[in-house]
Structures are given as structure tokens and as C-alpha cells.
Amino acid sequence: MNVITRSFAATLLAIAATSAHAAAPHVDAAARATVQGDYVTTAEGVRLYYKDWGPKDGPVVTFSHGWPLNSDSWEAQMLFLAERGYRVVAHDRRGHGRSSQPWDGNDMDHYADDLAAVIDALDLHDVTVVGFSTGGGEVARYIGRHCTARVKKAVLVAAVPPIMVRTADNPRGLPMDVFDGLRKASLENRSKLYLDIASGPFFGFNRPGAKPDAGLVQSFWAQGMQAGHKNTYDSIAAFSATDFRGDLAKFDVPTLVIHGGEDQIVPVDTSARASAALVKGARLIVYPDGPHGIADTHKDRLNQDLLDFLRE
Template identity: 45%
Template sequence: MAFFKTPDGVELFYKDWGSGKPVVFIHGWPLNADMWEYQMVPMARKGLRTIAYDRRGFGRSDQPGGVYDYDVLADDLHALIETLDLHDVTLVGFSMGGGEVARYLSRHGSARIARMVLLSAVTPFLVKTPDNPDGVDRNIFDQMVEQLSQDRPHFLAGLGKKLYGAGLLNFSVSSELLQWTGTLALQGSPLATIDCVRLFSETDFRADMRAFDKPTLVIHGTSDTTVPSEASGQRSVAAIPGSRFIEYDGAPHGLFYTEHARVTADLLAFIGA
């Protein structure tokens, strides 16, 4: 397995498949790099270099204590790009990972970046506040923190159903896939899993959105109840001049699986592969 070390000494796991233009995938909460298999495999076979890493605190990466904030996480992404000496990069951030894309650009610029993709991303500001009245009610995230603190395995075991929009009338997601999703989530540290709920929901990226100065694609599902398109995808497009918006009718939050063929095709078309 491959690891790289950040400037503060944290070892992060990554996978690096294929060759050609690099595409760096940033995973969502509380999963890890494995969530991208339905994009990485076909895109690597199409002549792209596909790279994904486990965020600190999750998956096979180190699980340090201390504060988890987007400045640190953006610097981790910067360390990966510098360590592998990547240029002409396409950044793809899913959900929480979209915040890393935004903060990376505002902290480190876009000299090494060719284009960006926000997939079901939490940008520009998720939680409802007096100056963000269209956000998501804070009590939703309070309940998540409470349930994680009381019975983390139980909460994460049920995460996949909401992620993929699975229910009594939707049998398109297998029980094995739901179990796999819960297993990925359980690999994260309890500290990082809980703290990152506050992080992705309460971080204000509105100022960071001005740093999107390269072609940007925003993809969101209209049935995303976790990160509603009205509060995130639609507002991200409005904040990024010239960005392209693709809205998947009826799709839930977990587009990386439920719409994986379409997501992969749209990414390939955007990259020009």
C-alpha cells in the first residue's frame, strides 16, 4: 500500500491507478478512497491517472487527535499534489470533499489545477444561520452527533440507505453494498467522524468560492436529502461564474454509486478523455 507524509507528520494512504492526465478524487464523510471504485477503474482504463486518498482520521490513514479543520485538510491535499508532482489536475470533491476543493484553491491557488468538479458538494455554506436562511437546520446535525456519540456502529450501519435513497420501494441497492458502505464508514476514528459533522456543516466557503478560476462542473441530484441541491449545488453554480451545472432528476446524495455510469461519462466528457 502507498502512503505519503504531510508536513505535520501524518501518514495518509492513497491509491494511484493508470497514466495520463491526473484526476484526484476527494471522498465524502465518513467514507474513504474506496468509494470511488466505480469511477477510478473505468477512467483509468480510458487513459487517465486516477488518484484517491483517505482523509486523515479515516480509512487506512493515520488518526491523529487535535482539531479537524478545512485549512489542515486542504494542506493535506496540497501535500499529495506536491509529493506526486502533479500538474494539469482535475479535482473531484464529493460532499464534504467539495469543501477541500474550495479551501485548497483559496489557500494554494490553481497553478497545478486544470479543472474542478463538485459532486453533491457541501459548498458554499450548508447550515442555516441568520445570514444563510436557505441552509439546512442545525438540529439535523445535532441529532447526527448525538446518535454517533451514543451508538456509532448502529448509526453508520444505516447510513447507506439514506446515502443511496434506498427504501421499501427502491430495491436497486443490494444489501451487500449497504454493508460495504457501513464497513468503510466504521474504519474512521470516532473523534474524526463526530468532529467532521460539525466541520462540513458549519464551515462557510462563500469567500472561498471566488478562488474557482478554472472550468468547473457542478453535479447534484434533485432528491438529495442529505445536502439539498437548493442549498448547495444551485448556489455553488451561482457563485462560480461560467460554471456548468448538471442536475440529475430524482437522484439521491450518493451519486458516485447510484448514477455511477452517468457520473463517469460526464467526468470523461468534461475532462475531454
């Protein structure tokens, strides 16, 4: 690892790790967001594509997606719940999918404020906020910055909190070299990186006896390539180095944590188990053979677990 890359990575880590304390909640900015067709436009002019399925008077569930995907990655859960009377809303994170690709602001504070912009612009209340992987960090930071006035319940699915990277006070985290490797691979050939992730650890297709599903691999790749290069590169620091422990301490709504026991991307012991321990009253469900991409590989079980939690 050369000195320049290491220095840059360390700078990203410092910025992301302290972002929880960098600014007060931007409630006013979220309230100034506007709806224009299938887009919510934030106060700073970022256009966020969103889907709004199901009956408009149904109980509301929002979905925040993972890296480098978009809201399409939630379609199995959204269709399932919409058919059962729920209003399901999901947006493409800034820099991903069909949303704007701003040069700056590819960090968890902005991700959380964008989620707030969608919720406020659509005037959603009593929302169950669901986040997968990076989206779980987005949900945690949303509650940390905007509290739970509009939130009824929370669900973290294969989520990155409390903090992924190894630090002095997080010795069980993943070494920085893991994330430096992602950055390096992204710069060299991000198309190949996405194919390698999808055909390997994301869905567990690298496990002995596993049968890769070409459709899932292609869908992951297509969503990744639709995202902005700079945005997905910056997002690596956002999901790996942001410290969500302070955000989790602010959770005061029923919370469900779901994770795969065989997750090779976000290890269950340092993420889900740790998060469940930090959120008062949180319930943890582990799918023993589940990889990271359980929204697809275990969609029937996940759909039912979500429905059961919503009905409680």
C-alpha cells in the same frame, strides 16, 4: 437539547465558519510532504494513504471522498478513467480509512492542506480536482487556500458548499439540530448511525418502491467503521458549518457541478445551485432522480459526464 451540547455545537460552528480567514495558505508545509510507499507523510507527521492508478503520464484526476468514507468510495470512477488513459489519485482523508487518526486538525483547513500535500508530494500538475460531499468542501478550501497553480479543472459532486448550516446570512440552510442529532447518534452508536444512513437517505433506499442494495449498505458501513471515532465526530462540524463562499469566489478554472435532484443529505437548491451561481462560468448538471450517493447509484452516467468534461 441540553445547554452543554448546544454550547459545544455553537463553538464548533464559530470555529468552522471562520476558518476560511484563520490562516494564510500553507504552501511551504505542503511542499515538505514526503512519499513513503503508499503513504504521503505531511510536514506534521500525518500519514495519508493514497491510490495512484492508471498510466503515470496520463492526465491527472484527484478524488476527494465524503464522510465517513474513504477513497474506496471512488473506485467505480477511478477504474473507469484509468482504463481510458487517465492517472487517477485518491487519498484517505486524515482520520479516515487507512490514514492516520490525529486527535486534532479534523477541519477543512487541514483537509485542504492534506490534499495539497498529496498533490505536491507526487508533483502533480494540470490536475482536475474532483470532490464528493465533504470532499467537495475539501476541494473548495484547497482552491481557496492554495489557488489553482496546479489545477486545470474542478468538479463538485453532491458537494456541501457553499455552506450547509442555517445562519443569519444563510437562512435556507439546515437547522443546527440536524447536525446536533448526527453528533448525538455518533456518540450513542455510530455503527447503527452508519447503517441507518446507508440503508435510508444516502442511497435513497427510504423512497417508496426503492430496493435496498445490501452490498452498498455494507460497503458504506465498513468504510465508516474503519475511520476514527473522534475524527468522524469532529468532521460533522467541518462539513456542516464551514463557509465556502469565499473559496468559491476564487475558482478561476472550468468547473462542473453535479448533484442529485432527490438528494436528502445535501439538498440541491441550497448547495449545487448556489455553488454554481457563485463560480463564474460553472456548469450545473442535476440528475432528477439522483440521491446523495450518485457515485454508486448513477455511476455510469457520472462516469460519462466526468469523461466528457475531462475531454473538453
